[in-house]
Amino acid sequence: MVRYLIIGNSVGAVGAVEAIREIDHQGSLAVVSDEPYPVYSRPRISEFLAGKSTMADMLYRPEGFYQTHNVQTYLGRKAVKVELGSKEVRLEDGEALAFEDLLLATGGVPFVPKMDGQGKEGIFTFTTLGDAEGIARRLPQTRRAVVIGGGLIGMSVTDALVKKGVEVTVVELKDWVLNTILDQDAALVTQDALADAGVRVMAGQSVQKILGRAGDETTVGGVVLATGEEISCDIVVVAIGIVPRTELASGTPIQVNRGIVVDRRMATTVPEIYACGDVAEAFDFIYGINRVIPIWPNAYLGGRVAGYNMAGMETEYPGGVAMNSLKYFGLPIVSAGLYDPPDSSYRVMRSLDRKNRLYKKLVLKDGLVVGMVFVGAIDRAGIVLGLMRDKIDVSSFQDTLLAPDFGWASLPAALRREKLTSNGRSPSRGPSVLSGRARV
Amino acid sequence: MVKMIRRREEVCIGCRLCEVHCLVEHSRSKDLVHAYKGENPRALPRVRVEEQGALSFAVQCLHCQEPLCAYACLTGAIRQMEDGTVFLDEGKCIGCWTCVLACPYGAISMDLTRRVALKCDLCPGRETPACVENCPNRALLLVEEEVPVG
Ligand SMILES: Cc1cc2nc3c(=O)[nH]c(=O)nc-3n(C[C@H](O)[C@H](O)[C@H](O)COP(=O)(O)OP(=O)(O)OC[C@H]3O[C@@H](n4cnc5c(N)ncnc54)[C@H](O)[C@@H]3O)c2cc1C
Numbered sequence: 015m016v017r018y019l020i021i022g023n024s025v026g027a028v029g030a031v032e033a034i035r036e037i038d039h040q041g042s043l044a045v046v047s048d049e050p051y052p053v054y055s056r057p058r059i060s061e062f063l064a065g066k067s068t069m070a071d072m073l074y075r076p077e078g079f080y081q082t083h084n085v086q087t088y089l090g091r092k093a094v095k096v097e098l099g100s101k102e103v104r105l106e107d108g109e110a111l112a113f114e115d116l117l118l119a120t121g122g123v124p125f126v127p128k129m130d131g132q133g134k135e136g137i138f139t140f141t142t143l144g145d146a147e148g149i150a151r152r153l154p155q156t157r158r159a160v161v162i163g164g165g166l167i168g169m170s171v172t173d174a175l176v177k178k179g180v181e182v183t184v185v186e187l188k189d190w191v192l193n194t195i196l197d198q199d200a201a202l203v204t205q206d207a208l209a210d211a212g213v214r215v216m217a218g219q220s221v222q223k224i225l226g227r228a229g230d231e232t233t234v235g236g237v238v239l240a241t242g243e244e245i246s247c248d249i250v251v252v253a254i255g256i257v258p259r260t261e262l263a264s265g266t267p268i269q270v271n272r273g274i275v276v277d278r279r280m281a282t283t284v285p286e287i288y289a290c291g292d293v294a295e296a297f298d299f300i301y302g303i304n305r306v307i308p309i310w311p312n313a314y315l316g317g318r319v320a321g322y323n324m325a326g327m328e329t330e331y332p333g334g335v336a337m338n339s340l341k342y343f344g345l346p347i348v349s350a351g352l353y354d355p356p357d358s359s360y361r362v363m364r365s366l367d368r369k370n371r372l373y374k375k376l377v378l379k380d381g382l383v384v385g386m387v388f389v390g391a392i393d394r395a396g397i398v399l400g401l402m403r404d405k406i407d408v409s410s411f412q413d414t415l416l417a418p419d420f421g422w423a424s425l426p427a428a429l430r431r432e433k434l435t436s437n438g439r440s441p442s443r444g445p446s447v448l449s450g451r452a453r454v
Numbered sequence: 455m456v457k458m459i460r461r462r463e464e465v466c467i468g469c470r471l472c473e474v475h476c477l478v479e480h481s482r483s484k485d486l487v488h489a490y491k492g493e494n495p496r497a498l499p500r501v502r503v504e505e506q507g508a509l510s511f512a513v514q515c516l517h518c519q520e521p522l523c524a525y526a527c528l529t530g531a532i533r534q535m536e537d538g539t540v541f542l543d544e545g546k547c548i549g550c551w552t553c554v555l556a557c558p559y560g561a562i563s564m565d566l567t568r569r570v571a572l573k574c575d576l577c578p579g580r581e582t583p584a585c586v587e588n589c590p591n592r593a594l595l596l597v598e599e600e601v602p603v604g
Contacts, residue, residue: 055528055530057529058529058548067548071529073530074529075530076530310552311522314525315525318525338552338555339551339552339554339555340550341549341569346551348555392554392564393554394560396554396558396560396562397560400558400559404558419505421506422504422511422559423504423506423509423510423511433558434461434511448520
């Protein structure tokens with residue numbers, strides 16, 4: 015019997031392990047993953063493919079992490095069923111692990127729609143180190159690539175392929191790239207940077223069919239767009255999106271919408287079973303509802319909260335927010351919250367200098383900042399996100415927010431003092447993020 | 455005991471000597487003139503003087519008890535150490551700037567040449583951080599507090 019069992023061995027799992035071990039050094043703790051590696055930085059697979067990161071660089075935690083945290087690992091092993099009656103998780107190879115508390119940190123799987131011409135050699139997804147290794151092995155025969163999907167993962171693989179000298183065409187169904195994190199203006203600036211890098215972006219288009227090679231139907235030779243246009247290529251990377259990997263919850267009373275529904279303790283609807291990360295539908299403090307937000311920081315924080323609760327320390331998830339920072343093609347971009355307001359009840363403040371690739375946009379509602387996009391100069395973005403997080407009414411200083419010299423000195427004295435002097439005064443150093451957690 | 459830097463904006467004169475000495479401390483030569491004139495790329499300060507008219511004060515990493523930067527770091531480059539300091543391993547940083555977005559203090563800066571994030575490390579190897587030691591008007595003070603970590 016394992017006191018704490020975690021399925022998944024990525025950032026959400028690490029958040030939980032680190033929290034559990036702050037409180038309980040003894041209780042047995044096991045981690046299961048169908049990936050064979052020790053925990054690695056998933057976003058970094060782009061650097062790995064570009065040849066800029068070694069296997070050692072990829073590691074998210076130092077070697078010895080599992081020993082120092084007293085974790086038993088079951089790597090390269092897939093969990094296939096959660097038995098609620100006997101409280102055990104069955105692995106594909108037949109072994110069953112009984113648990114007291116279970117955390118599902120199973121992440122997501124790439125969504126691959128049905129397309130004509132599937133199953134050919136040279137078609138990839140890009141979400142695991144294994145995927146990156148597969149593409150890397152094929153690079154010697156790869157001159158041209160088509161990336162289907164201009165989202166975060168599409169940009170990540172495109173950046174790596176460009177660094178490897180591959181000619182890339184990105185096919186994006188919507189009107190601009192990165193449309194789930196950027197508004198049109200920010201995306202246009204990004205597309206300028208993509209064009210400079212030699213990337214061809216075909217927005218508002220879709221791939222209808224993947225073609226074989228002349229004389230070799232089993233290997234990728236090109237794609238046909240819905241318009242009928244043909245693009246020849248040596249590989250296709252399908253990067254349309256990620257869907258929560260909820261399979262272990264199916265057939266159980268654990269409630270699943272798009273993701274596994276969790277409360278503010280990151281607990282599912284079944285006692286002693288928790289979920290976090292890309293698989294979970296957790297609280298979003300901007301939208302005020304539960305939502306899947308598949309990003310790294312939220313997975314860590316959610317995992318941490320789950321871990322505290324599993325170990326018996328009541329802790330509330332403060333809520334996550336869609337926040338992204340990108341550096342692809344040398345252009346820093348950050349986005350957070352409601353970057354494109356749904357109706358006219360929001361106030362939008364913006365400044366655009368497309369030539370110099372500078373853009374700032376803030377979305378306000380009832381005096382609160384609820385969304386932001388910064389391109390180019392992003393170094394003050396954290397202060398603005400902090401105002402969003404703390405729900406600070408910015409009405410009295412909102413005109414300073416877009417100024418090039420915006421900073422702490424632009425904020426009202428009382429606010430500034432309250433935030434900035436907390437470090438000198440015990441007991442709190444920095445923001446109290448985990449409400450309910452005993453702060454010492 | 456956890457070391458912390460406390461700022462006193464009412465006595466800060468905005469001279470930016472903290473930035474200068476932070477830069478020198480984090481240069482290869484640790485020599486003022488050489489750090490500015492002989493090193494390429496030039497080191498950068500991890501403290502920033504915030505200014506608006508007559509108001510000025512220096513801001514550097516608060517070494518938060520709950521470090522959002524470390525929670526957000528994509529590569530594991532930022533870790534909270536046993537002694538409570540929040541440490542950024544530049545060798546592990548890929549310059550994704552997620553920490554820059556996550557830090558509510560704007561206390562992480564960007565080295566665009568080396569493509570790594572920079573933050574205050576409280577000057578390991580020094581009794582007193584360079585910014586504090588060289589502040590001419592005691593606008594930065596080092597305090598040590600009993601704050602258990604975790
Ligand atoms: C190319 C790329 C770039 C990205 N860039 C960014 C970025 O810049 N910023 C950002 O915030 N986020 C980024 N992300 C997203 C980020 O990686 C995810 O949000 C994060 O990894 C989610 O962590 P997680 O712990 O929920 O799950 P995951 O990292 O998805 O890990 C889940 C693990 O569980 C395993 N697993 C699942 N089911 C089972 C089972 N039944 N049995 C055994 N094992 C199982 C999986 O194999 C996997 O190893 C990127 C993702 C990719 C792919």
